[in-house]
Amino acid sequence: MKKVLVIGSGGREHALAWKLIQSPQVEQVYVAPGNAGTQLEANVDNIDIASDDLQALLEFAQQYAIDLTLVGPEAPLVAGIVDAFKQADMLIFGPQQYNAQLEGSKAFAKHFMQSFKIPTAEFREFTEPQAALTYLRSRSLPIVIKADGLAAGKGVVIAHSADEAERAVLTMLSGDAHGDAGKKIVIEEFIQGQEVSFICVVDHNTVIPLASSQDHKARDDADKGPNTGGMGAYSPSPLVDQAMHEKIMTQVILPTVQGFIVSGHPYQGFLYAGIMITPEGVPKVLEFNCRLGDPETQPIMLRLQSDLAELCWDVARNQLTSRHLRWSEQSALGVVLASGGYPYNYGKGDTINGLDQACPAHAKVFHAGTVQAGEEVKTSGGRVLCVTALGDDVKQAQQRAYQEVRKISWNKMFYRNDIGYRAISD
Ligand code: AMP
Numbered sequence: 001m002k003k004v005l006v007i008g009s010g011g012r013e014h015a016l017a018w019k020l021i022q023s024p025q026v027e028q029v030y031v032a033p034g035n036a037g038t039q040l041e042a043n044v045d046n047i048d049i050a051s052d053d054l055q056a057l058l059e060f061a062q063q064y065a066i067d068l069t070l071v072g073p074e075a076p077l078v079a080g081i082v083d084a085f086k087q088a089d090m091l092i093f094g095p096q097q098y099n100a101q102l103e104g105s106k107a108f109a110k111h112f113m114q115s116f117k118i119p120t121a122e123f124r125e126f127t128e129p130q131a132a133l134t135y136l137r138s139r140s141l142p143i144v145i146k147a148d149g150l151a152a153g154k155g156v157v158i159a160h161s162a163d164e165a166e167r168a169v170l171t172m173l174s175g176d177a178h179g180d181a182g183k184k185i186v187i188e189e190f191i192q193g194q195e196v197s198f199i200c201v202v203d204h205n206t207v208i209p210l211a212s213s214q215d216h217k218a219r220d221d222a223d224k225g226p227n228t229g230g231m232g233a234y235s236p237s238p239l240v241d242q243a244m245h246e247k248i249m250t251q252v253i254l255p256t257v258q259g260f261i262v263s264g265h266p267y268q269g270f271l272y273a274g275i276m277i278t279p280e281g282v283p284k285v286l287e288f289n290c291r292l293g294d295p296e297t298q299p300i301m302l303r304l305q306s307d308l309a310e311l312c313w314d315v316a317r318n319q320l321t322s323r324h325l326r327w328s329e330q331s332a333l334g335v336v337l338a339s340g341g342y343p344y345n346y347g348k349g350d351t352i353n354g355l356d357q358a359c360p361a362h363a364k365v366f367h368a369g370t371v372q373a374g375e376e377v378k379t380s381g382g383r384v385l386c387v388t389a390l391g392d393d394v395k396q397a398q399q400r401a402y403q404e405v406r407k408i409s410w411n412k413m414f415y416r417n418d419i420g421y422r423a424i425s426d
Protein backbone atom coordinates (compact mmCIF):
# COMPACT_ATOMS: atom_id res chain seq x y z
CA MET A 1 0.00 0.00 0.00
CA LYS A 2 1.99 2.96 -1.21
CA LYS A 3 -0.54 5.54 -2.33
CA VAL A 4 -3.54 6.58 -0.27
CA LEU A 5 -6.29 9.01 -1.29
CA VAL A 6 -8.21 10.93 1.38
CA ILE A 7 -11.47 12.58 0.33
CA GLY A 8 -12.49 15.81 2.04
CA SER A 9 -11.13 19.20 3.04
CA GLY A 10 -11.69 19.66 6.77
CA GLY A 11 -9.70 19.35 9.97
CA ARG A 12 -10.66 15.69 10.14
CA GLU A 13 -9.06 15.03 6.75
CA HIS A 14 -5.91 16.96 7.68
CA ALA A 15 -5.59 14.82 10.82
CA LEU A 16 -6.11 11.63 8.77
CA ALA A 17 -3.54 12.63 6.12
CA TRP A 18 -1.04 13.64 8.83
CA LYS A 19 -1.44 10.28 10.55
CA LEU A 20 -1.46 8.17 7.37
CA ILE A 21 1.80 9.60 6.06
CA GLN A 22 3.51 8.55 9.30
CA SER A 23 3.01 4.92 8.28
CA PRO A 24 6.17 3.26 6.91
CA GLN A 25 3.86 1.57 4.38
CA VAL A 26 2.69 4.82 2.80
CA GLU A 27 4.80 6.84 0.37
CA GLN A 28 2.30 9.39 -0.83
CA VAL A 29 -1.04 10.71 0.38
CA TYR A 30 -3.36 12.66 -1.93
CA VAL A 31 -6.19 14.75 -0.51
CA ALA A 32 -9.16 15.76 -2.67
CA PRO A 33 -9.59 18.67 -2.42
CA GLY A 34 -7.66 19.23 0.87
CA ASN A 35 -6.69 22.59 2.38
CA ALA A 36 -3.56 24.68 2.99
CA GLY A 37 -2.59 22.44 5.92
CA THR A 38 -2.68 19.17 4.00
CA GLN A 39 -0.63 20.70 1.18
CA LEU A 40 2.03 21.79 3.69
CA GLU A 41 2.63 18.23 4.99
CA ALA A 42 5.60 16.41 3.46
CA ASN A 43 4.56 13.78 0.90
CA VAL A 44 0.96 14.94 0.94
CA ASP A 45 -0.51 16.59 -2.18
CA ASN A 46 -3.85 18.25 -2.78
CA ILE A 47 -5.86 17.24 -5.82
CA ASP A 48 -8.34 19.74 -7.18
CA ILE A 49 -11.43 17.51 -7.22
CA ALA A 50 -14.51 18.23 -5.13
CA SER A 51 -15.43 15.61 -2.54
CA ASP A 52 -18.82 15.03 -4.18
CA ASP A 53 -17.54 14.53 -7.73
CA LEU A 54 -17.65 10.74 -7.52
CA GLN A 55 -16.82 10.09 -11.15
CA ALA A 56 -13.75 12.34 -11.17
CA LEU A 57 -12.54 10.83 -7.88
CA LEU A 58 -12.82 7.32 -9.25
CA GLU A 59 -11.02 8.26 -12.46
CA PHE A 60 -8.23 9.89 -10.46
CA ALA A 61 -7.86 6.82 -8.23
CA GLN A 62 -7.65 4.54 -11.27
CA GLN A 63 -5.26 6.75 -13.21
CA TYR A 64 -2.88 7.19 -10.25
CA ALA A 65 -3.16 3.54 -9.19
CA ILE A 66 -4.29 4.50 -5.67
CA ASP A 67 -3.97 1.51 -3.34
CA LEU A 68 -6.53 2.65 -0.76
CA THR A 69 -9.11 5.45 -0.57
CA LEU A 70 -10.50 6.86 2.69
CA VAL A 71 -13.65 8.97 2.73
CA GLY A 72 -13.88 11.73 5.36
CA PRO A 73 -17.31 13.41 4.98
CA GLU A 74 -20.78 11.88 4.83
CA ALA A 75 -22.08 13.31 1.54
CA PRO A 76 -20.02 11.10 -0.82
CA LEU A 77 -20.78 8.05 1.36
CA VAL A 78 -24.51 8.74 1.25
CA ALA A 79 -24.19 9.30 -2.52
CA GLY A 80 -22.68 5.81 -2.91
CA ILE A 81 -18.96 6.43 -3.50
CA VAL A 82 -18.01 3.14 -1.85
CA ASP A 83 -20.35 1.18 -4.14
CA ALA A 84 -18.89 2.96 -7.20
CA PHE A 85 -15.27 2.21 -6.19
CA LYS A 86 -16.09 -1.42 -5.32
CA GLN A 87 -17.78 -1.93 -8.67
CA ALA A 88 -14.60 -0.70 -10.33
CA ASP A 89 -12.49 -3.03 -8.12
CA MET A 90 -10.77 -0.16 -6.33
CA LEU A 91 -10.04 -0.66 -2.64
CA ILE A 92 -11.94 1.84 -0.49
CA PHE A 93 -12.61 2.21 3.22
CA GLY A 94 -16.14 3.19 4.26
CA PRO A 95 -19.76 2.06 4.41
CA GLN A 96 -21.80 1.36 1.28
CA GLN A 97 -24.80 3.46 0.35
CA TYR A 98 -27.27 1.13 2.09
CA ASN A 99 -25.39 1.40 5.40
CA ALA A 100 -24.79 5.14 5.04
CA GLN A 101 -28.57 5.68 5.26
CA LEU A 102 -27.99 5.41 8.99
CA GLU A 103 -26.70 8.99 8.74
CA GLY A 104 -28.37 10.02 5.47
CA SER A 105 -31.93 9.49 6.71
CA LYS A 106 -33.03 10.16 10.29
CA ALA A 107 -36.21 8.14 9.63
CA PHE A 108 -34.16 5.15 8.42
CA ALA A 109 -31.99 5.39 11.55
CA LYS A 110 -35.00 5.59 13.88
CA HIS A 111 -36.75 2.61 12.25
CA PHE A 112 -33.49 0.66 12.30
CA MET A 113 -33.08 1.34 16.03
CA GLN A 114 -36.67 0.39 16.67
CA SER A 115 -36.27 -2.91 14.78
CA PHE A 116 -33.08 -3.87 16.61
CA LYS A 117 -34.12 -2.53 20.04
CA ILE A 118 -31.38 0.05 20.28
CA PRO A 119 -32.21 2.65 22.97
CA THR A 120 -33.17 6.03 21.50
CA ALA A 121 -35.71 8.84 21.93
CA GLU A 122 -39.38 8.10 21.19
CA PHE A 123 -40.33 9.44 17.77
CA ARG A 124 -42.82 9.84 14.94
CA GLU A 125 -42.17 10.55 11.30
CA PHE A 126 -44.19 13.04 9.17
CA THR A 127 -44.53 14.40 5.65
CA GLU A 128 -47.88 16.20 6.19
CA PRO A 129 -47.95 19.48 8.18
CA GLN A 130 -51.45 18.94 9.68
CA ALA A 131 -50.58 15.53 11.13
CA ALA A 132 -47.27 16.87 12.46
CA LEU A 133 -48.93 19.88 14.13
CA THR A 134 -51.62 17.70 15.72
CA TYR A 135 -48.94 15.40 17.11
CA LEU A 136 -46.93 18.39 18.41
CA ARG A 137 -49.94 19.56 20.44
CA SER A 138 -50.03 16.23 22.25
CA ARG A 139 -46.38 16.42 23.30
CA SER A 140 -44.60 18.32 26.05
CA LEU A 141 -41.76 20.84 25.60
CA PRO A 142 -38.91 21.00 24.80
CA ILE A 143 -39.36 18.89 21.69
CA VAL A 144 -36.88 17.98 18.95
CA ILE A 145 -37.62 18.38 15.23
CA LYS A 146 -35.22 16.86 12.68
CA ALA A 147 -35.03 17.11 8.91
CA ASP A 148 -34.83 13.55 7.55
CA GLY A 149 -31.98 14.12 5.09
CA LEU A 150 -28.49 15.61 5.24
CA ALA A 151 -28.55 19.28 6.23
CA ALA A 152 -24.88 19.98 6.99
CA GLY A 153 -25.43 19.69 10.74
CA LYS A 154 -28.20 22.32 10.70
CA GLY A 155 -31.24 20.07 10.41
CA VAL A 156 -32.06 19.76 14.12
CA VAL A 157 -34.21 22.23 16.08
CA ILE A 158 -34.69 21.91 19.82
CA ALA A 159 -37.88 23.89 20.33
CA HIS A 160 -38.62 25.39 23.74
CA SER A 161 -41.97 26.92 22.79
CA ALA A 162 -44.97 25.75 20.79
CA ASP A 163 -44.42 28.63 18.35
CA GLU A 164 -40.83 27.65 17.70
CA ALA A 165 -41.83 24.01 17.21
CA GLU A 166 -44.59 24.87 14.74
CA ARG A 167 -42.31 27.18 12.79
CA ALA A 168 -39.65 24.48 12.52
CA VAL A 169 -42.18 21.90 11.33
CA LEU A 170 -43.67 24.23 8.72
CA THR A 171 -40.40 25.63 7.31
CA MET A 172 -38.93 22.14 7.06
CA LEU A 173 -41.93 20.42 5.46
CA SER A 174 -42.42 23.24 2.93
CA GLY A 175 -38.85 22.77 1.74
CA ASP A 176 -37.91 26.34 2.74
CA ALA A 177 -35.48 25.32 5.47
CA HIS A 178 -33.47 22.47 3.92
CA GLY A 179 -35.00 21.77 0.49
CA ASP A 180 -35.90 18.13 -0.11
CA ALA A 181 -33.91 17.02 2.95
CA GLY A 182 -36.64 18.55 5.15
CA LYS A 183 -39.74 17.35 3.31
CA LYS A 184 -39.84 14.42 5.67
CA ILE A 185 -39.25 15.11 9.37
CA VAL A 186 -38.82 13.21 12.59
CA ILE A 187 -40.29 14.65 15.79
CA GLU A 188 -38.72 13.15 18.87
CA GLU A 189 -38.64 13.35 22.61
CA PHE A 190 -36.01 15.64 24.17
CA ILE A 191 -33.45 13.72 26.21
CA GLN A 192 -31.56 15.28 29.11
CA GLY A 193 -27.98 14.37 29.82
CA GLN A 194 -24.41 14.63 28.61
CA GLU A 195 -23.38 13.74 25.11
CA VAL A 196 -20.46 11.50 24.12
CA SER A 197 -19.09 10.47 20.75
CA PHE A 198 -18.53 6.73 20.59
CA ILE A 199 -16.75 5.77 17.37
CA CYS A 200 -15.82 2.26 16.26
CA VAL A 201 -14.03 0.77 13.31
CA VAL A 202 -16.04 -2.09 11.81
CA ASP A 203 -15.55 -4.73 9.13
CA HIS A 204 -17.66 -7.75 8.26
CA ASN A 205 -16.29 -9.81 11.15
CA THR A 206 -14.88 -7.50 13.80
CA VAL A 207 -15.65 -4.31 15.74
CA ILE A 208 -12.99 -2.27 17.51
CA PRO A 209 -13.91 0.85 19.50
CA LEU A 210 -11.66 3.88 19.14
CA ALA A 211 -10.77 6.03 22.15
CA SER A 212 -13.86 7.82 23.50
CA SER A 213 -14.32 11.55 22.94
CA GLN A 214 -16.66 14.47 23.50
CA ASP A 215 -17.22 17.54 21.42
CA HIS A 216 -18.79 20.90 22.14
CA LYS A 217 -21.51 21.58 19.58
CA ALA A 218 -22.70 24.95 20.88
CA ARG A 219 -20.98 28.08 19.57
CA ASP A 220 -20.52 29.95 22.86
CA ASP A 221 -18.90 29.34 26.23
CA ALA A 222 -20.86 27.25 28.77
CA ASP A 223 -22.44 25.37 25.81
CA LYS A 224 -24.72 28.30 24.95
CA GLY A 225 -25.70 29.73 21.58
CA PRO A 226 -26.56 28.02 18.30
CA ASN A 227 -25.39 24.55 17.34
CA THR A 228 -22.33 24.28 15.11
CA GLY A 229 -20.44 21.39 13.54
CA GLY A 230 -18.31 21.35 16.73
CA MET A 231 -16.21 24.05 18.42
CA GLY A 232 -13.72 21.74 20.11
CA ALA A 233 -13.27 18.20 21.37
CA TYR A 234 -11.26 16.05 23.73
CA SER A 235 -10.37 12.44 24.31
CA PRO A 236 -10.88 10.40 26.43
CA SER A 237 -14.34 11.22 27.80
CA PRO A 238 -14.53 10.78 31.59
CA LEU A 239 -18.18 9.76 31.15
CA VAL A 240 -17.17 6.53 29.44
CA ASP A 241 -15.74 4.37 32.23
CA GLN A 242 -15.42 0.61 31.80
CA ALA A 243 -19.05 -0.06 32.82
CA MET A 244 -20.44 2.59 30.44
CA HIS A 245 -18.15 1.34 27.68
CA GLU A 246 -19.61 -2.14 28.04
CA LYS A 247 -23.17 -0.83 28.17
CA ILE A 248 -22.66 1.12 24.94
CA MET A 249 -21.02 -1.84 23.22
CA THR A 250 -23.74 -4.34 24.19
CA GLN A 251 -26.79 -2.07 23.92
CA VAL A 252 -25.84 0.08 20.94
CA ILE A 253 -22.84 -0.90 18.85
CA LEU A 254 -23.11 -4.68 18.65
CA PRO A 255 -26.88 -4.68 17.93
CA THR A 256 -26.25 -2.11 15.17
CA VAL A 257 -23.53 -4.17 13.53
CA GLN A 258 -25.60 -7.35 13.96
CA GLY A 259 -28.69 -5.57 12.60
CA PHE A 260 -26.85 -4.82 9.37
CA ILE A 261 -25.62 -8.41 9.13
CA VAL A 262 -29.14 -9.83 9.43
CA SER A 263 -30.36 -7.22 6.92
CA GLY A 264 -27.89 -8.71 4.44
CA HIS A 265 -25.70 -5.58 4.37
CA PRO A 266 -22.74 -6.03 6.74
CA TYR A 267 -21.15 -2.73 7.77
CA GLN A 268 -17.63 -1.63 6.96
CA GLY A 269 -15.96 1.63 7.98
CA PHE A 270 -16.19 4.02 10.90
CA LEU A 271 -19.43 3.90 12.84
CA TYR A 272 -20.09 6.90 15.07
CA ALA A 273 -22.84 6.83 17.68
CA GLY A 274 -23.74 10.21 19.19
CA ILE A 275 -25.02 9.14 22.60
CA MET A 276 -26.79 11.00 25.38
CA ILE A 277 -26.03 9.52 28.79
CA THR A 278 -29.06 10.29 30.93
CA PRO A 279 -28.71 11.33 34.60
CA GLU A 280 -29.72 7.72 35.45
CA GLY A 281 -26.75 6.43 33.43
CA VAL A 282 -28.74 5.11 30.47
CA PRO A 283 -27.09 5.58 27.06
CA LYS A 284 -29.54 6.67 24.35
CA VAL A 285 -28.61 7.20 20.71
CA LEU A 286 -29.23 10.74 19.39
CA GLU A 287 -27.78 10.10 15.97
CA PHE A 288 -25.56 7.80 14.01
CA ASN A 289 -22.86 9.01 11.65
CA CYS A 290 -21.23 6.76 9.08
CA ARG A 291 -17.83 8.48 9.37
CA LEU A 292 -15.44 9.97 11.88
CA GLY A 293 -16.41 13.11 13.78
CA ASP A 294 -14.96 16.53 13.15
CA PRO A 295 -13.38 17.84 15.43
CA GLU A 296 -13.26 14.58 17.45
CA THR A 297 -10.83 13.04 14.94
CA GLN A 298 -8.16 15.64 15.65
CA PRO A 299 -7.61 14.74 19.36
CA ILE A 300 -8.23 11.05 18.60
CA MET A 301 -5.49 10.97 15.94
CA LEU A 302 -3.08 12.73 18.29
CA ARG A 303 -3.56 9.86 20.78
CA LEU A 304 -3.49 6.98 18.27
CA GLN A 305 -0.16 5.15 18.34
CA SER A 306 -1.06 2.28 16.02
CA ASP A 307 -0.57 2.50 12.26
CA LEU A 308 -3.76 4.03 10.81
CA ALA A 309 -2.93 3.00 7.25
CA GLU A 310 -2.55 -0.65 8.28
CA LEU A 311 -5.79 -0.52 10.22
CA CYS A 312 -7.78 0.88 7.28
CA TRP A 313 -6.07 -1.49 4.84
CA ASP A 314 -7.17 -4.46 6.96
CA VAL A 315 -10.73 -3.16 7.31
CA ALA A 316 -11.12 -2.51 3.57
CA ARG A 317 -10.24 -6.17 2.93
CA ASN A 318 -12.33 -7.47 5.87
CA GLN A 319 -9.23 -8.71 7.63
CA LEU A 320 -9.50 -6.74 10.81
CA THR A 321 -8.45 -8.84 13.75
CA SER A 322 -9.52 -8.02 17.26
CA ARG A 323 -6.03 -6.79 18.15
CA HIS A 324 -6.17 -3.81 20.44
CA LEU A 325 -5.32 -0.42 19.08
CA ARG A 326 -2.55 1.31 20.99
CA TRP A 327 -3.40 4.70 22.48
CA SER A 328 -1.30 7.29 24.24
CA GLU A 329 -2.08 7.33 27.96
CA GLN A 330 -2.23 11.09 27.61
CA SER A 331 -5.35 13.14 26.97
CA ALA A 332 -5.78 15.29 23.89
CA LEU A 333 -7.86 18.40 23.35
CA GLY A 334 -8.57 20.51 20.26
CA VAL A 335 -9.89 24.09 20.10
CA VAL A 336 -11.59 25.21 16.88
CA LEU A 337 -10.76 28.70 15.64
CA ALA A 338 -13.66 30.02 13.57
CA SER A 339 -14.52 32.97 11.33
CA GLY A 340 -16.70 35.71 12.88
CA GLY A 341 -20.35 35.03 12.02
CA TYR A 342 -20.06 31.21 11.92
CA PRO A 343 -22.33 29.15 11.96
CA TYR A 344 -24.25 31.76 9.91
CA ASN A 345 -22.71 34.06 7.29
CA TYR A 346 -19.01 34.74 7.68
CA GLY A 347 -16.23 36.42 5.71
CA LYS A 348 -13.49 34.64 3.77
CA GLY A 349 -10.07 35.61 2.47
CA ASP A 350 -8.57 36.99 5.70
CA THR A 351 -4.85 36.47 6.17
CA ILE A 352 -4.04 34.19 9.13
CA ASN A 353 -1.14 35.40 11.30
CA GLY A 354 1.06 33.31 13.56
CA LEU A 355 1.05 29.99 11.70
CA ASP A 356 4.80 30.22 11.07
CA GLN A 357 5.62 30.20 14.80
CA ALA A 358 7.19 26.99 16.01
CA CYS A 359 4.74 24.51 17.50
CA PRO A 360 5.99 22.22 20.32
CA ALA A 361 5.99 18.45 19.74
CA HIS A 362 2.96 17.98 22.02
CA ALA A 363 0.77 20.19 19.80
CA LYS A 364 -0.48 20.29 16.22
CA VAL A 365 -2.45 22.88 14.29
CA PHE A 366 -4.88 21.10 11.97
CA HIS A 367 -6.31 23.17 9.15
CA ALA A 368 -9.93 23.16 7.95
CA GLY A 369 -11.20 26.20 6.01
CA THR A 370 -7.82 27.49 4.76
CA VAL A 371 -6.24 28.18 1.35
CA GLN A 372 -2.69 28.99 0.39
CA ALA A 373 -2.46 32.32 -1.47
CA GLY A 374 1.15 32.92 -2.48
CA GLU A 375 3.16 33.09 0.73
CA GLU A 376 0.09 33.55 2.88
CA VAL A 377 -2.55 31.26 4.32
CA LYS A 378 -6.05 32.73 4.15
CA THR A 379 -9.40 31.77 5.63
CA SER A 380 -11.89 30.04 3.33
CA GLY A 381 -14.49 28.55 5.67
CA GLY A 382 -16.40 28.84 8.94
CA ARG A 383 -14.25 26.49 10.96
CA VAL A 384 -10.70 27.47 10.01
CA LEU A 385 -8.24 25.68 12.32
CA CYS A 386 -8.27 23.14 15.15
CA VAL A 387 -5.40 23.68 17.55
CA THR A 388 -4.81 20.37 19.28
CA ALA A 389 -2.48 19.32 22.11
CA LEU A 390 -1.60 16.33 24.27
CA GLY A 391 -1.22 16.57 28.06
CA ASP A 392 -1.06 14.35 31.12
CA ASP A 393 -4.74 15.07 31.69
CA VAL A 394 -7.47 17.08 29.98
CA LYS A 395 -6.50 20.12 32.03
CA GLN A 396 -2.89 20.12 30.83
CA ALA A 397 -3.96 19.38 27.26
CA GLN A 398 -6.33 22.34 27.51
CA GLN A 399 -3.60 24.68 28.83
CA ARG A 400 -1.22 23.60 26.11
CA ALA A 401 -3.79 23.95 23.33
CA TYR A 402 -4.77 27.48 24.42
CA GLN A 403 -1.08 28.44 24.65
CA GLU A 404 -0.80 27.71 20.91
CA VAL A 405 -4.18 29.33 20.16
CA ARG A 406 -2.87 32.64 21.50
CA LYS A 407 -0.15 32.74 18.81
CA ILE A 408 -2.75 32.82 16.02
CA SER A 409 -4.96 35.68 14.84
CA TRP A 410 -6.95 37.10 11.94
CA ASN A 411 -9.66 39.65 11.46
CA LYS A 412 -12.82 38.54 13.39
CA MET A 413 -11.36 35.21 14.50
CA PHE A 414 -13.24 33.70 17.46
CA TYR A 415 -13.12 30.59 19.60
CA ARG A 416 -14.55 29.20 22.79
CA ASN A 417 -12.50 29.73 25.94
CA ASP A 418 -13.73 26.69 27.85
CA ILE A 419 -13.27 23.60 25.66
CA GLY A 420 -13.03 20.57 27.96
CA TYR A 421 -14.51 22.28 31.05
CA ARG A 422 -16.85 19.38 31.80
CA ALA A 423 -13.87 17.03 32.07
CA ILE A 424 -11.92 19.30 34.42
CA SER A 425 -13.01 19.15 38.04
CA ASP A 426 -11.36 22.26 39.56
P1 AMP B 1 -28.22 15.12 15.65
O1 AMP B 1 -27.74 15.67 14.34
O2 AMP B 1 -29.40 14.24 15.55
O3 AMP B 1 -27.14 14.56 16.51
O4 AMP B 1 -28.58 16.40 16.51
C1 AMP B 1 -27.67 17.47 16.73
C2 AMP B 1 -27.60 17.81 18.19
O5 AMP B 1 -28.88 18.12 18.71
C3 AMP B 1 -27.12 16.64 19.04
O6 AMP B 1 -25.74 16.55 19.05
C4 AMP B 1 -27.69 17.02 20.40
O7 AMP B 1 -26.88 17.98 21.03
C5 AMP B 1 -29.01 17.63 20.03
N1 AMP B 1 -30.08 16.61 20.06
C6 AMP B 1 -30.48 15.83 19.04
N2 AMP B 1 -31.49 15.01 19.39
C7 AMP B 1 -31.76 15.28 20.68
C8 AMP B 1 -32.70 14.78 21.63
N3 AMP B 1 -33.59 13.83 21.30
N4 AMP B 1 -32.67 15.28 22.87
C9 AMP B 1 -31.79 16.24 23.20
N5 AMP B 1 -30.89 16.78 22.37
C10 AMP B 1 -30.86 16.31 21.11
Ligand code: GLY
Residues within 6 Å of the ligand: 215, 229, 230, 289, 292, 293, 294, 295, 296
Ligand atom coordinates in the same frame (compact mmCIF):
# COMPACT_ATOMS: atom_id res chain seq x y z
N1 GLY C 1 -18.62 16.72 15.73
C1 GLY C 1 -19.83 16.13 15.32
C2 GLY C 1 -19.81 15.50 14.01
O1 GLY C 1 -18.79 15.32 13.39
O2 GLY C 1 -20.89 15.13 13.55
